[in-house]
Amino acid sequence: MSPRPRTEAPEDTARPDEDAVASAMTGLFGRDSLYLLFWFLQVLVGALATPLATRLLGAPEFGAFAAANALMQVLCVLGGLGLQVAVQKHFAERGPDAARRLLVLGIAGAAAVTAVADLTGPWWSGPLGFGEYMGAVRLAVVWAGASAVTATVLALLRSQDRLLGFSVVSLLQSVAAEVLALAMLVVLAPTGEAFVLGRLAAQLLAVGVGLSLTRLRSLRPRDLPLVRGALLFGLPLVPAMLGSFVLGAADRFLIQEELGQAAVAQYSVAYNIAALPMLVLSVLNSVWLPRFFAAGAGADGDAVVTASRDALYRLLAPVMAGLSVAAPLVLRLWAPAEFRPDELLLVTAVVIVSAVPYTAGLSATRTLLAASRTRMIAGAAVVASVLNVALNLWWIPALGILGAALATAAAYSLQHLLLLLPTRGRPFSTTRTGLVQTLTGGALALLVVLLPVTVPGLVVRAGLALACLGWFARAYATVRSPRRKVPA
Template sequence: MTRTVKPPVVDHQLSRLFGRDSLYMVLWAVQLLGAAILTPVITRVLGSGEFGVVASCNAVMQVLFVVGGFGLQTAIQRQHELPHGRRDAAKVLAVSVALTASVTVAALGTVAFWARPLDMLDQLVALRISVVWAGLSAITGASLALLRSQERLPAFAAVSLFQSVVAEAASLGLIAWQHPSAENFLAGQTVAQLAAMVLGLMLAPPRSIDRRDLPMVADAVRFAVPLVPAVLGTFVLSTADRLLIQGAMGEDAVARYQVAYNVASMPLLLLSVLHSTWMPRFFALADGENRIRVLAASRDILYRLLVPLLIGFAAGTPLILRVWAPPSYRPESLSMVVLLVVVTAVPFAAHLAVSRALTARDRTADIAVCTLVAAAANVALNIWWIPRFGLEGSAAATLVAYCLLSVVLTVRARRWAPVPASDWRLRLQLAVAVAVAIATVELSADGALMWVRAAIVAATITWFARIVLPVVRR
């Protein structure tokens, strides 16, 4: 007989997910806000060419961050919820540090080789700085995963704010007071990241391993390794378009796309961070109906929150772009790019919900296969659409690829981690929100309509709060 979970149990878990657990996401939101506030300054100081180099190097950094991390950040959180978890999670952290250091050294030694196919041989100094930045970031990410599982919010806040707000300030300081170059910007990020890594390892020190720990380490690596191609596939979905745009349209086009993406990808970044901060909670939940109900309920609340978010972003896009990008970036022509990336939050949220279910069941290989299929589709669509539709084609390719990922993951999860579908009325609300967002972004941004847009943004913020606050108070 199937055990029925009382609604108060689910309500309690939702309150924790959207309450204290979401404070970790709020910290990331502060980081994103800090970076966003500085973006208009950085784009104007660096210029589009140097900013394009920064965008391309940042894409390389993210690839190496994933490869060097070996997926062990999630493995640390999983291990923490198993018997002897507090001790063993710190030992998995030690393995993560060693593997990341090895990958970083190898990447530094071969940078001249793999820079050639990226057409970045003239940016070797910037690439080498990015390699070091990636290694330091991966180790910091592993220590943050342990701090999150230990629920040490102040320590987590100190490390994460150091690697973001302080890093952005350091980069801005170097390019403002030295020379406005990509190398100086990346150096500022790297120095601050080194400080964050040292602080993270001091607050969450790794523990040495011996022969008795080898089975535990092997199990953690077995769980984590499929996450590397999975996250790399996600990277291709969300970031590789910049490399393809650089090859097809040049660095100035990369800079314009990056500015639009920086604005539009905030919901995607926050959803991704929320996914990471929620995973310890789902690892701790016993497998069965309890976990399934909480997975479905949390996904549906996120869907409800996306409705006002989509409309508000579409209404506010012209206002934001005028501030974020200088006139040389032609911000008035980037509104559709922003809209397409923002709408991607819908399939992105859907695929993360299914990924949580599969990850909690140790089905990381399934996630990897499905993500790589969608990534291959994204690359093919970018190659096809960029020459025909420009930056809008690249953004549309990402949207279609995430829709594909959501579908194939859902089909795969029916066997191992079935989660009930959302109510048709909620799906209809999302469809209407997308339609309204498209209609809103096409409206004029001049005269009185600018005030109408501002009023819509204010209304959607209130709408968003009215959805989330009752959940937190349960």
């Protein structure tokens, strides 16, 4: 059946095309899931590599790498200029040629930010706790510039729906990076610098392959309106992304300052496991953006955002409960005894539950992106990040790394509330079943911390984890095939 033609109506009274919404949902959880599948392979390799890395590096050197990695993420956001999102929006609205020209702008911006960071490195390296500007920290600067270019290339490949090219570039910067980084630890030295060097080499290879798959278009004087529009849209996303980074990673710096690198290593191991749901949601958000941009900011777009959010709520519940109940098993596999993994269960559970406000916030963000209201996104992220830093400064000295986890949950909750204000609560409806399941999953994720970590307790946990896997499979089958209403 072909979709009904849309009728002109004011945005607040228009009715969505139900066939179009159902088709979009099928695409979100169908074709788009293939992109997520390749990304899951990256996560799996990273999970397998982490136990090797923690044992080869030890806690202090792994902590040094974690801090350098956090620096890379900050500079990557600055170098990206928000253009990875702007490329996708302009692709949907103005076509592939405009998107290719914006890729050239992205390369120039990343190169400029990398050069400035490198030249000023001796000034900021010491105050940030890195010491002398050399080794892992300097390599992280170059790694950030290459990562910013790769992110924009991947955005273009995703908009073109070039699954093979997208997957090759993604796997190079992830799977190949893990392998090369581990190889460097064996061939060169078990240091954070060698670990970063391996990742940098793979990232540069990803840049080369990615650019070879795109047909760049040079910027012309008449493209000034295109550049201006892209920057007006993209630049506010820089503080928004930095705010998101502060919410997700700045606590590493504060923990390092207050508790030392060993505590950073402990928290990083726990956070890397617990943040998997949020990481998946972040990747899904990037993968889904072209489809949301195509739906637009009208009734159809709101309906797709609402349906996708409610579907994610259903899926999130078993993920949170299952990940928390299996946390002792995963932590023991990921880190040796010196990381004291059994002491990290509550920290892990609190970060896992942070995925609830994070999911809601992403839905509101998609609504604002479709309407080009990026300044609102930036404002919410900045305010939430300021709260996060303030709470970390207050709670880390008193509660240790648990304080950092609690600060993360509180900040994401505030960010969601702030994002609801400019959207006037859109998307409006939430199915009661999905919301109840999400709250149940969050409560279970916290309660299972009380289960023992003895051998019988671990057996019980393994059984509960399998039950949660079945719960997830049933929920996915439900959201994978949305019902279409039969027209009267």
